[in-house]
Amino acid sequence: MWAVYQISRSTGRIRWQPGGRKSDFDFGPQADFYWQHDAHYCPGNRISMFDYGCCSQPDGTPEQQSHGLILDLDFRNHQATTAGTFYHQSPLFAASQGNTQALPGGNEFVGWGLESYYSEYAGAGNTEGNGLRNLLYDAKMPGTDISYRAFRNSWVGNPTYPPNAAVRSKGPYFQVKALDAAGKVLGVSDVVRVGHR
Numbered sequence: 001m002w003a004v005y006q007i008s009r010s011t012g013r014i015r016w017q018p019g020g021r022k023s024d025f026d027f028g029p030q031a032d033f034y035w036q037h038d039a040h041y042c043p044g045n046r047i048s049m050f051d052y053g054c055c056s057q058p059d060g061t062p063e064q065q066s067h068g069l070i071l072d073l074d075f076r077n078h079q080a081t082t083a084g085t086f087y088h089q090s091p092l093f094a095a096s097q098g099n100t101q102a103l104p105g106g107n108e109f110v111g112w113g114l115e116s117y118y119s120e121y122a123g124a125g126n127t128e129g130n131g132l133r134n135l136l137y138d139a140k141m142p143g144t145d146i147s148y149r150a151f152r153n154s155w156v157g158n159p160t161y162p163p164n165a166a167v168r169s170k171g172p173y174f175q176v177k178a179l180d181a182a183g184k185v186l187g188v189s190d191v192v193r194v195g196h197r
Contacts, residue, residue, distance in 0.1 A: 004039045004047055018047065018073060018080045028081035030127075031071055034063035037113070038099040038149060045073045046083055050098035050113065065091045065128055068100035068110040068121075086110050086121045088138075089131025099149040107136065111150025116141045118150035162187050170194075 003020025007013065018025045019033060035052035042048055049071075053064035068086030073079075086100065086108055097113025106123035119138045126133035141147065159178070176189040 002034050002036065004036065004049070006041070016073075016075070018071065025073065025078050025080040028079060030085060031069075031080050031082045032064075033069055036069075037097065040100075042070070042102060045075065047071045047073060048100045048102060048108075050094075050100050050110065052094050052096070052098065052113075054093040055095045060095075062093045066094040066098070066112065066115070067128070068108055068125075070100070070108070070125075084108065084123065084125040085127060086119070086125045087128050087131040088112060088115075088117060088119060089135065091128075091131070092117065097146065097148045099151075101151055103152060109150070109152045111147055113148070114146055116144075116146050118147070120152065159187060162189050 001020050003017050003023065005017050006015040008015050016024045019036075033049065033051040033053075035054060036049045037052060039047055039049040047070070049069050051064075051067055051069045053066045054060070054062035065087060067088070068084075069082070070084040072081045072083045074081070088110075092112055092115045094113045094115045097111070099111045099113075101109040101111075103109055103120070107120055108123060108125065109118070109120050111118045117138065117140050120136045122134035122136060124134050126135070171194045173191055173193055175191045178186040178188075180186055
């Protein structure tokens with residue numbers, strides 16, 4: 001089903017549906033999607049998704065190039081129009097997985113699923129055949145690694161417990177200090193004596 005559904009929690013009925021055979025919306029240029037994944041309702045009556053554009057079978061013919069997609073939904077006029085598209089340079093045809101993540105400040109982060117890439121774009125995005133426009137960052141996972149979805153988030157790797165140490169026949173007293181890249185002490189173990197805890 002090439003559709004996104006808004007379902008009533010109380011009744012279980014479909015409230016509205018962009019795409020599919022019974023779409024409540026007419027689609028503007030470049031707004032059609034195929035094999036979509038990870039759709040999210042966003043502020044301002046928008047939907048973000050990763051559009052595989054590709055393929056019902058591993059050897060199937062792509063409907064279109066894979067890309068991140070943001071749609072504007074006009075409920076009054078029942079129109080779905082393109083608010084942003086995010087294509088890769090060179091073209092990718094991901095048969096599964098992937099996502100589009102809105103970032104603080106307006107940028108978009110796209111995980112390319114089976115194609116192993118992840119990319120960040122300025123919010124204006126780009127168009128098919130112009131994948132370098134507004135590209136801020138692009139990387140590929142090593143080897144055959146893939147990611148179901150990729151996210152960009154702030155993360156700090158501070159441990160929740162002090163470091164431990166094990167030693168053999170030197171000392172007799174030891175202490176281990178964890179350092180950051182600048183040499184600042186992040187954590188300190190207890191002083192231990194060889195053969196004692």
